[in-house]
Amino acid sequence: MTSHLGLMVIFAAFVSVVFAVLSRDEPRDQMVLGARMFGGFVFAGVLIGWLLYPLPF
Amino acid sequence: MRAAAADRAQAASTVYLICAAAWLLPGAGHLWLGRRQKGLVFLVALTLMFGFGLWLEGRLFPFEVTQPLIVLAAIADLGMGAPYLAAKAFGAGAGRVVAITYEYGNTFIIVAGLLNMLVVLDVFDIAKGRK
Numbered sequence: 001m002t003s004h005l006g007l008m009v010i011f012a013a014f015v016s017v018v019f020a021v022l023s024r025d026e027p028r029d030q031m032v033l034g035a036r037m038f039g040g041f042v043f044a045g046v047l048i049g050w051l052l053y054p055l056p057f
Numbered sequence: 058m059r060a061a062a063a064d065r066a067q068a069a070s071t072v073y074l075i076c077a078a079a080w081l082l083p084g085a086g087h088l089w090l091g092r093r094q095k096g097l098v099f100l101v102a103l104t105l106m107f108g109f110g111l112w113l114e115g116r117l118f119p120f121e122v123t124q125p126l127i128v129l130a131a132i133a134d135l136g137m138g139a140p141y142l143a144a145k146a147f148g149a150g151a152g153r154v155v156a157i158t159y160e161y162g163n164t165f166i167i168v169a170g171l172l173n174m175l176v177v178l179d180v181f182d183i184a185k186g187r188k
Binding site for chain 1: 168176
């Protein structure tokens with residue numbers, strides 16, 4: 001639960017929910033946008049993590 | 058979904074009152090304007106996020122004018138309204154720097170406050186009849 005990945009996923013979920021509900025009025029649109037944003041956040045987090053992996057500091 | 062009350066522009070004094078309520082209690086502005094679903098989601102999500110930050114031993118930053126970055130974090134924290142004030146009153150949010158989750162907790166608390174500020178801006182637009 002308190003691993004870096006776990007906390008990043010929880011953080012992404014909270015932010016996606018708030019942004020999606022702020023940006024769209026219909027529940028279905030909110031769900032679609034929220035799911036897309038959540039996936040994007042997690043994917044970008046993992047991708048950037050791997051890109052930073054070879055750095056020596 | 059949109060209540061009739063929310064569809065017409067509010068009087069100027071009422072707009073600021075609604076914004077103050079939205080700041081004080083996350084989601085209260087949307088609930089006031091009849092957007093129940095949005096209001097409930099903000100109330101639950103932002104309060105949970107803030108509480109999660111406290112649970113992760115994050116810190117509620119003080120207003121130390123000698124340290125500008127700390128002041129910025131304090132302003133972001135203050136964006137949460139009543140949950141922030143309640144946490145301060147009950148002595149929560151002291152933060153434990155050596156905790157492995159300290160920085161994560163700070164991030165959750167700060168972002169929850171900033172998101173509530175965005176929610177207040179959304180309430181302002183709705184109350185003005187722009188959305």
